[in-house]
Amino acid sequence: xxxxxxxxxxxxxxxxxxxxxxxxxxxxxxxNASPILHVSFLPTNRDDDPFPTILPMIGYMGxxxxxxxxxxxxxxxxxxxxxxxxxxxxxxxEGIPVCVAATLLDGIKLSLTPFNNSCNxxxxxxxxxxxxxxxEAEKEWALRLITDGLVPGCWDNxxxxxxxxxxxxxxxxxxxxASASAKINQGGPSDDRKDLQDDEVTGRxxxxxxxxxxxxxxxxxxxxxxxxxxxxxxxQWRQNHNADNELYAREALEKGK
Amino acid sequence: xxxxxxxxxxxxxxxxxxxxxxxxxxxxxxxNASPILHVSFLPTNRDDDPFPTILPMIGYMGxxxxxxxxxxxxxxxxxxxxxxxxxxxxxxxEGIPVCVAATLLDGIKLSLTPFNNSCNxxxxxxxxxxxxxxxEAEKEWALRLITDGLVPGCWDNxxxxxxxxxxxxxxxxxxxxASASAKINQGGPSDDRKDLQDDEVTGRxxxxxxxxxxxxxxxxxxxxxxxxxxxxxxxQWRQNHNADNELYAREALEKGK
Numbered sequence: 001x002x003x004x005x006x007x008x009x010x011x012x013x014x015x016x017x018x019x020x021x022x023x024x025x026x027x028x029x030x031x032n033a034s035p036i037l038h039v040s041f042l043p044t045n046r047d048d049d050p051f052p053t054i055l056p057m058i059g060y061m062g063x064x065x066x067x068x069x070x071x072x073x074x075x076x077x078x079x080x081x082x083x084x085x086x087x088x089x090x091x092x093x094e095g096i097p098v099c100v101a102a103t104l105l106d107g108i109k110l111s112l113t114p115f116n117n118s119c120n121x122x123x124x125x126x127x128x129x130x131x132x133x134x135x136e137a138e139k140e141w142a143l144r145l146i147t148d149g150l151v152p153g154c155w156d157n158x159x160x161x162x163x164x165x166x167x168x169x170x171x172x173x174x175x176x177x178a179s180a181s182a183k184i185n186q187g188g189p190s191d192d193r194k195d196l197q198d199d200e201v202t203g204r205x206x207x208x209x210x211x212x213x214x215x216x217x218x219x220x221x222x223x224x225x226x227x228x229x230x231x232x233x234x235x236q237w238r239q240n241h242n243a244d245n246e247l248y249a250r251e252a253l254e255k256g257k
Numbered sequence: 258x259x260x261x262x263x264x265x266x267x268x269x270x271x272x273x274x275x276x277x278x279x280x281x282x283x284x285x286x287x288x289n290a291s292p293i294l295h296v297s298f299l300p301t302n303r304d305d306d307p308f309p310t311i312l313p314m315i316g317y318m319g320x321x322x323x324x325x326x327x328x329x330x331x332x333x334x335x336x337x338x339x340x341x342x343x344x345x346x347x348x349x350x351e352g353i354p355v356c357v358a359a360t361l362l363d364g365i366k367l368s369l370t371p372f373n374n375s376c377n378x379x380x381x382x383x384x385x386x387x388x389x390x391x392x393e394a395e396k397e398w399a400l401r402l403i404t405d406g407l408v409p410g411c412w413d414n415x416x417x418x419x420x421x422x423x424x425x426x427x428x429x430x431x432x433x434x435a436s437a438s439a440k441i442n443q444g445g446p447s448d449d450r451k452d453l454q455d456d457e458v459t460g461r462x463x464x465x466x467x468x469x470x471x472x473x474x475x476x477x478x479x480x481x482x483x484x485x486x487x488x489x490x491x492x493q494w495r496q497n498h499n500a501d502n503e504l505y506a507r508e509a510l511e512k513g514k
Contacts, residue, residue, distance in 0.1 A: 010306065010308065010310075014338075014340075015336055015338060015339060035362055035365075035376075035469075036360050036362055036378075038295040038297075038311055038358050038360070040295075040297035040309040040310075040311050040356065041309065042299065042307075042309055049267065050299075050354040051267065051354045051355070051356050051384040051435075052297040052298065052299055052309040052354070052355075052356045053267075053297075053356050053382065053384075054295055054297050054311065054356045054357075054358035054382055055358075055382075056358060056360040056378070056380055058376075079272055081271075081272060082272060097307040097308045097309070098308070098309070099297065099308055099309045099310050099311045100311075101295050101311035101312075101313060103293050103295070103313040105292055105293055105471070108292075108407060108408060108473075109479075110408065110411065110415075110491070111415075111479075112415065112416050113415050113416040113417065113419070113423070114400065114401075114404040114411060114412055114415050114417065114419070115419050115420075115423040115427060117404065117407075117411070117415075119292075119315075121293075121313070123313055125310065125311055125312075127308040127310075143371065144371075147371040147374065150365060150374075151365060151367065151467075154367065154371060154374070155371055157462065157463075158367075158368075158369065158370050158371050158374075158462055159369050159370040159452055159455075159458045159462060160370065160371065162370070162371070162372050163372075166370070166372040170372060178308075188477070188479040188480060189479050191481065195416055196481055198416075201416045202481070202483045202484075203483060203484070204484065205414065205415055205416060205484065206414075206478070206482060206484040206486070206487060206488045206491070207478070207479040207481060207482045207484075208476050208477050208478040208479045208482055208487070209476070209477050209479070210408075210473050210474065210476050210477075210491070210495065211473070211474035211475075211477065212292075212471060212472070212473055212474070213471075213472055213474070214362070214469060214470075214471060214472070215469070215470055215471070215472040215503075216365075216467050216468070216469055217467065217468035217469070217470070217503065217506060217507065218468075219465050219466070219467050220445070220465050220466050220467075220468065220507075220510055220511075221463070221464070221465040222366075222368075222445040222446050222464040222465045222466065223445060224448065224453055224459070224464060225463060225464045225465055226459045226460060227459075227460070227461065227462065227463040227464075229463070230463060230465070231463045234367070234463070234467070238467065246472075246474065249474060250474065250477075253477055254477075
């Protein structure tokens, strides 16, 4: 998928510009690789409540009618009674303004001095308008997208389609993206020349990177489970997920510097 | 540390109240176990920009003068030129309203139906007023707190104290917490009785939990490193971190139901 999110005042990365990416592929792949997304929205009445709020949610990017020209919508699911769903459904056909952050920690970099410590990471911040999906076909499509986004193959290996009661108690938010940017840090730690030339310091302080990734352990059957074998889609996904995550963290720290 | 954050409209968990916790120990330990915190703040001028923004940051909870009576402040560090630092430093002695989210994913629970899939997690959402720390002693104390919060022992095993230039280019935010709540989900997947009684469904759909935790891999020395041995504080932390994370995820899925 070619193309990029346009640079605007809101999404232009100002510090460490060399780490910024705006292309669709990078932005979408980081959001889709993040098991948890953080969704922020404004207070309804700023006079009564001065605080924004953040909800951790699960979501995935896609285009329902394929007309997106590359810039996908973000679909999020949640309980119909949750605050953000009530806000978005409350006579706001244009949607409510939200900010969504996706962050993957890939490594901890220890330098000669705490000041130069940093992390390897992949992060996306996007802004957009969130509204509740009301078209049934789009909602079911989105629920499948989000379900398979977490563990691919899950939808077809479950009892589907959802019942009417299940459909009513789950809502799907579609975030139409107004601006987005990604920031990626790779490589090993860096240090100031003055510290690097100080033999007392370099002789006693170890510097390097601790690779970090999300591990998925051996699946544990539930107390009501009646299927002896862990299904192939789970076995495969777990294996790929762990191998890909570890490989990314190890390769990232070798890059750059 | 005894005591709890008071229940207010803003922090009272309404859905799955049985998962809510308000005591200082639970809230602080989840924030401190989260390597990345998501910090949300409002647009300066809501007429020009309708969106809140989220920044991923690193932080730790503590009380500088010990007078907190149990409810700690949250300290966050960042570059002095970053947007949130400029906002907080801009003639706002009372601080700017922020929301901070800390989320740890502990497991993915697969049920008979996607509708009943869920996650094991520990999450905190807190609201408070963020202001820049201007007292030098408090700032250095906070930098050490945050540094050792990520990898304990790092401060004493590095070149410290920070130089004047390092001090100037790093800022520390102190968030005075106005309200906070934690939400914890543990146990295995649950299903509706109707699905559990359907032999066709239970005979083909595996249900169970995939434990999830953050792994830290073998430390990789930087190209300028001159210390042969990975220091004991790194070896120990990595070992404990991995063992504790895995144990938590495995024990969590056995709890409850």
